[in-house]
Amino acid sequence: MAYNITDACINCGACEPECPVSVISAGSDKYVIDESGCIDCGACANVCPVDAPVPQ
Numbered sequence: 001m002a003y004n005i006t007d008a009c010i011n012c013g014a015c016e017p018e019c020p021v022s023v024i025s026a027g028s029d030k031y032v033i034d035e036s037g038c039i040d041c042g043a044c045a046n047v048c049p050v051d052a053p054v055p056q
Contacts, residue, residue, distance in 0.1 A: 001055050002038035003045065005031050009052040015044035 005015070009030035016024045016031060023037040024044060033044070033053070044053040 001040050002035035003033055003040065003042070003053045004035065004056050005033055005044075005052050006054055007052075008050045009048075010050055012049065014047045014049065015053060018043040018047050 005024075007030065011026070011030055013026070013031065016026070020041060020043060021037050021039055023034040024031055025034075026032075030052070035056070040055065045051065
């Protein structure tokens with residue numbers, strides 16, 4: 001199961017450097033996760049101040 005970043009994202013960028021497989025990138029209005037490479041580790045969710053990354 002991959003993580004997805006919801007619209008609650010405030011575009012702070014805290015999640016991107018935490019991803020061990022580098023599948024998080026800045027989108028036009030929020031950060032996005034390439035679900036095909038997500039390993040479901042939850043590192044992004046652990047650092048997000050607004051709990052935007054959620055398991056699908």
